[in-house]
Amino acid sequence: MPKRRLLLLSLCCLALITGLSFWLALSVGGIHLGPSQLLAALIGPASTEQTLLYQLRLPRAVSAFAVGGLLALAGTLLQTLLRNPLADPYVLGISGGAAVGALGALLLGLGTAWSSGSSFAGAMLSMMMLFALAHGRGSWTTTRLLLTGVIIAAGWGAIIKIMLAISDNNEMRSIVFWLMGDLSQASHPWLTLATLIAGLLLCLPLARSLTILSHGEMQAQALGVAVPRLRWATYFLTSILTAVAVTEAGSIGFVGLVVPHLVRLAIGNDLRLLLPCSVLLGGSLLLLADTVARTALAPQQLPVGVITAVIGVPLFLYLLRRSSSS
Amino acid sequence: MSLLSCQQLQIARGDRTLCRGLDIRIEAGQSWAILGRNGIGKTSLLTTLAGLTPAAAGEIHLGDQALATLTPQQRARQMAMLFQHQEDAFPGTVLETALIGRHPHLHAWQWEGADDFSAARAALARFGLAALEQRQVGSLSGGERQRLALATLLTQDASVLLMDEPTNHLDIHQQISCLDFLDQWRRQSQRALLMTLHDINLALRFCDHAILMFEEGTTLAGPQADVMTLENLERLFLQPLLQVEAPWGRAVLPA
Numbered sequence: 001m002p003k004r005r006l007l008l009l010s011l012c013c014l015a016l017i018t019g020l021s022f023w024l025a026l027s028v029g030g031i032h033l034g035p036s037q038l039l040a041a042l043i044g045p046a047s048t049e050q051t052l053l054y055q056l057r058l059p060r061a062v063s064a065f066a067v068g069g070l071l072a073l074a075g076t077l078l079q080t081l082l083r084n085p086l087a088d089p090y091v092l093g094i095s096g097g098a099a100v101g102a103l104g105a106l107l108l109g110l111g112t113a114w115s116s117g118s119s120f121a122g123a124m125l126s127m128m129m130l131f132a133l134a135h136g137r138g139s140w141t142t143t144r145l146l147l148t149g150v151i152i153a154a155g156w157g158a159i160i161k162i163m164l165a166i167s168d169n170n171e172m173r174s175i176v177f178w179l180m181g182d183l184s185q186a187s188h189p190w191l192t193l194a195t196l197i198a199g200l201l202l203c204l205p206l207a208r209s210l211t212i213l214s215h216g217e218m219q220a221q222a223l224g225v226a227v228p229r230l231r232w233a234t235y236f237l238t239s240i241l242t243a244v245a246v247t248e249a250g251s252i253g254f255v256g257l258v259v260p261h262l263v264r265l266a267i268g269n270d271l272r273l274l275l276p277c278s279v280l281l282g283g284s285l286l287l288l289a290d291t292v293a294r295t296a297l298a299p300q301q302l303p304v305g306v307i308t309a310v311i312g313v314p315l316f317l318y319l320l321r322r323s324s325s326s
Numbered sequence: 327m328s329l330l331s332c333q334q335l336q337i338a339r340g341d342r343t344l345c346r347g348l349d350i351r352i353e354a355g356q357s358w359a360i361l362g363r364n365g366i367g368k369t370s371l372l373t374t375l376a377g378l379t380p381a382a383a384g385e386i387h388l389g390d391q392a393l394a395t396l397t398p399q400q401r402a403r404q405m406a407m408l409f410q411h412q413e414d415a416f417p418g419t420v421l422e423t424a425l426i427g428r429h430p431h432l433h434a435w436q437w438e439g440a441d442d443f444s445a446a447r448a449a450l451a452r453f454g455l456a457a458l459e460q461r462q463v464g465s466l467s468g469g470e471r472q473r474l475a476l477a478t479l480l481t482q483d484a485s486v487l488l489m490d491e492p493t494n495h496l497d498i499h500q501q502i503s504c505l506d507f508l509d510q511w512r513r514q515s516q517r518a519l520l521m522t523l524h525d526i527n528l529a530l531r532f533c534d535h536a537i538l539m540f541e542e543g544t545t546l547a548g549p550q551a552d553v554m555t556l557e558n559l560e561r562l563f564l565q566p567l568l569q570v571e572a573p574w575g576r577a578v579l580p581a
Contacts, residue, residue, distance in 0.1 A: 003437065003438075004437060079416075080416075083413070083415035083416075085415075085416070204435075205434040205435060206434075208429060208432070208434070209429075209434075211426070212426050212429055214413075214414070214415040214416045215412070215413055215414065215415075215423075216409070216412075216413035216415075218373070218378055218409060219409060219412075219413065221378050221398060222376060222378060222402065222406065222407040222409075223402050223426060223427070223429045223430060224397075224398045224399040224400075224402025224403070224429060224430035225398060225429070226397070226398045226399075227398075264416065268418050268419075268422070269416035269417075269418055270418070270422070272437075
């Protein structure tokens, strides 16, 4: 069937883009590695370049790709669940909740496991508040949803500022960088990648049901979708994906907004195609953004969240304008 | 055995009782109308019978099974519902939209096969949409979108069809041709239809049974000739009516 051919074709294109992004990310930096040097460092005998590659560039590249994929997947799920193309974990304050959770655990001196757990709790709490407040008894309008999300995000922002104000100043700079979205402190590349793969595999069997959910909850129920169960599964997954991304790299905005939108423009809204393609494109996009962030003003490193905001803000405004005019 | 039945059905919204003590048995090949004034609870009756909103009391059976014991997928294989408004948050093509009707017949990892595509294409052709199959849903007119919703309903291939205002947005020719097709189809393939209609004359022409919904949750249900009498209809709509003879049977005009 043509749809499966389209999926295969898109995945091939995106795999190529992913490969190129990795190649670029591993090549450029303080020491530039040409194709032959890169190959030698990857599979050749031990060398300084090899250490550089396996200790620094590859883990960071894997982190960037995995975080981008997680955010794109979370954004796709959130947009589908809210039936709104402007939904994004960052804009709606889900990342903010996760950041407060992770930062709280950090300031209390608790370990990584605690900070992931409390980050998940923060994301889930944000999600519950968003759905309870924005849904209410009234209608499901874009204005109401976005306002609720922005206010929740502002609330988390205020809590973060209080935490920063009362913490001691030694780590201030690194915490502020992390809050802006920064991959230089990313420490669990493979765990993050494993979460991404597991998350995608869990979403795929739900993909057709999720596509149908975009026609409305009642319609989906009438077509045999167990909507309450699907909704809870998606809340839960989106919260975990966002929490893991935030714990690894802080609050990086707009990847979850931009990526599903671009993929939808190219191949339509069938979630069976949209989910895997968003993961690959989100991963590549963040990997490229991070490569720019660490090389543009080298040796000074920019937080990657700044780069994604530069791409994301204009697109968000464009989408908002288009949705209000139609 | 009836395809859809309810016993002592009661529906409440807030402190209003929309319907109490309703007993109906809808048999294969029958077509039922739900009539009543605006806001009386016709849609709530449909969504309750569809198993989408809870009943305050009473039992609903789909075939010989209690509706509450079926999984959503089992239910959707036997009963389909057309809504008054269609929501397209991320609209796709006309063909893609019709194909969502196949959802209850596919398992989680399964993709639509050749049979599903031909079912969807046949349904689109029935409602005059064959040429629009690759059009984006957002570009359709109101009437075309409504016919697409009807085609999606048909693609679901259920034995019980619940329809909330199936003639919404349709011009007079499309109203008759769509209802004519559904009428022949339910007789030939022994399906059951239950629809809310604003137009009494469409109900008189295309439905052999009716449920009248009065104020305070009182209902009257049964064969058209017994239930849709001139007096009952006048009492139902609080409007004096005039009965005239048409080639296909009775028709009424506001007096």
